[in-house]
Amino acid sequence: MGVTSELIRNVTDTSFEDFGTEVVAKARDRLMDVVGCMIAGANAPGCSMLLDLLRHWGGRQEATIVVHGDKLPAHNAALLNSVMARSYDFEPAGPIVGGKSTPAHISGTTIPAAIAVGEANAASGKELLAALILGDDLASRVIAASNLNLDSGFDCTGTVNAFGAAAIAGRLLRLDAARMTNAFGIVLNQLGGTFQNLFDGVHSFKLPQGLSAQAGVFAAELAKRGFTGARDPLFGKYGYFALYCKTYEPEVLTRNLGKEFYADETCKPYPCCRSNHAAIDCALEMVHDNHIKLQDIDEVVVDVPAKALNFAVGQHFRIREVPQIDAAFSLQYNVANAMLRKNVKLEHYTDESVRDPDIMNIVDKIRLTGNLPADRPLAACVKVRMKKGKEYTKRVDMPKGNGIYSPMTAAEKRDKFFRSATFRGTMPVEKMERVLSLIEAMDEVDNVANMMKLLVP
Numbered sequence: 001m002g003v004t005s006e007l008i009r010n011v012t013d014t015s016f017e018d019f020g021t022e023v024v025a026k027a028r029d030r031l032m033d034v035v036g037c038m039i040a041g042a043n044a045p046g047c048s049m050l051l052d053l054l055r056h057w058g059g060r061q062e063a064t065i066v067v068h069g070d071k072l073p074a075h076n077a078a079l080l081n082s083v084m085a086r087s088y089d090f091e092p093a094g095p096i097v098g099g100k101s102t103p104a105h106i107s108g109t110t111i112p113a114a115i116a117v118g119e120a121n122a123a124s125g126k127e128l129l130a131a132l133i134l135g136d137d138l139a140s141r142v143i144a145a146s147n148l149n150l151d152s153g154f155d156c157t158g159t160v161n162a163f164g165a166a167a168i169a170g171r172l173l174r175l176d177a178a179r180m181t182n183a184f185g186i187v188l189n190q191l192g193g194t195f196q197n198l199f200d201g202v203h204s205f206k207l208p209q210g211l212s213a214q215a216g217v218f219a220a221e222l223a224k225r226g227f228t229g230a231r232d233p234l235f236g237k238y239g240y241f242a243l244y245c246k247t248y249e250p251e252v253l254t255r256n257l258g259k260e261f262y263a264d265e266t267c268k269p270y271p272c273c274r275s276n277h278a279a280i281d282c283a284l285e286m287v288h289d290n291h292i293k294l295q296d297i298d299e300v301v302v303d304v305p306a307k308a309l310n311f312a313v314g315q316h317f318r319i320r321e322v323p324q325i326d327a328a329f330s331l332q333y334n335v336a337n338a339m340l341r342k343n344v345k346l347e348h349y350t351d352e353s354v355r356d357p358d359i360m361n362i363v364d365k366i367r368l369t370g371n372l373p374a375d376r377p378l379a380a381c382v383k384v385r386m387k388k389g390k391e392y393t394k395r396v397d398m399p400k401g402n403g404i405y406s407p408m409t410a411a412e413k414r415d416k417f418f419r420s421a422t423f424r425g426t427m428p429v430e431k432m433e434r435v436l437s438l439i440e441a442m443d444e445v446d447n448v449a450n451m452m453k454l455l456v457p
Helices: 003-013 021-040 047-057 074-086 107-120 125-145 160-172 177-190 196-200 203-224 240-244 274-289 323-328 331-341 357-363 410-421 429-440 449-455
Strands: 093-097 264-266 297-305 366-372 380-386 391-396
Touching: 003 125, 003 160, 003 177, 021 074, 021 107, 021 125, 021 410, 021 429, 021 449, 047 074, 074 107, 074 203, 093 125, 107 125, 107 160, 107 203, 107 449, 125 160, 160 177, 160 203, 177 203, 196 203, 274 297, 274 331, 274 380, 274 391, 297 331, 323 331, 331 357, 331 366, 410 429, 429 449
Parallel strands: 297 366
Antiparallel strands: 093 264, 297 380, 380 391
16 A cells, blocks of 8 residues: 555544544644634634625535624635634644644644535534544644745645645545545645745735635545546655655655644744744743833844744834734734733734834834754744843743643633634624533534534624
8 A cells, every 4th residue: 555545544544433532632622723713813804805705706505604604615614714714823833743843834724624514514523523633634744744944935834734624525525545535636736825925914825724725625525526636646756745845754654644643733822923932932021020111222132043034024024015914924023012012912913003103113123133043943032232231131942832842721722712712802702602612522512513603793
């Protein structure tokens, strides 16, 4: 049996009983996190435009758009819910496979795909979780094997996520191994996505993630009807690894397959690019532990690894067409925000908060450097020099939120869910408590649609 066949058999044949309690608990946590992020992002910049287009197209009423309540074809519901989940760059990230961490965002694609297909097909909570665990594991293995290099320019949310979504949709549609292979072969034709979106601060930064959700559902539905796809979508002459990877490690794909189930490991405490988080941790600790008066600051030096400095977050902060996205992908903005407001939350990425003149006064004092070692890709060191000569320095190598090395507590995750769900009064707390109760007992839920009914105000 070839590697691709082994991966597909794992998706089609693994039963819920093969998962340990910790694996299931982590899947429920990811579900809670993404549902909260979908609600928070329901009215984020650009989402109303996509909703308007999908309403214009219409179609079968199969799956619910969170908050808005529209019912659309499952593939389009997956697209919009995924785009909403990514809107504040707040959803889970960073799978760790065999000790190797990768800067991926998988759950923001796989969960919207899972709940759309699950609702459309009256899946149980147990079926939803099984599909989600297996799809996340497959996508995590593929991205870990890919030796992702941010310099390639490919946004992996538009490549590996589509395989994860196809696996989930295929599992929920009960595809056999042959049809699942075709689904993967079909989805190979829909991969894409560029980091240029992040550098330009445009709405389309969140599209690759949503398009992957849509593509995965489409591919599985088409394969179910007997449509054929590339025979070996991963290792063919022009398969995924040949087209999208400079180097790759195929052994990662099957190591402990069916025994270890990988997925995003980071629950983000801040609604912005993960590359900002260590610097935020540094800034928050310094302003809370010291009596720093912002008007007395001469200079703030933020040192990060060169790769982070050369990424979108290392650009000089400026406000363009979409201020929220400019802020979310800026080291300067996020350090200035943490120092000014002594907190970092969703409200700080609204247009009025981003345009606050006090932010720009601090940004003008922040200098970025790229001297930290490459083997600490998420690290940051912040040095504050005061006008009278005093200096404060703080370094963080692993920012808060990594599920293995710097985890958030269960209480912090629940608090994040409620803050996300009630952001700007989107959803009532009482209804969100009922949603959370369902998520925490998802393996006992008879029909996923029971949860979706509660996700509309």
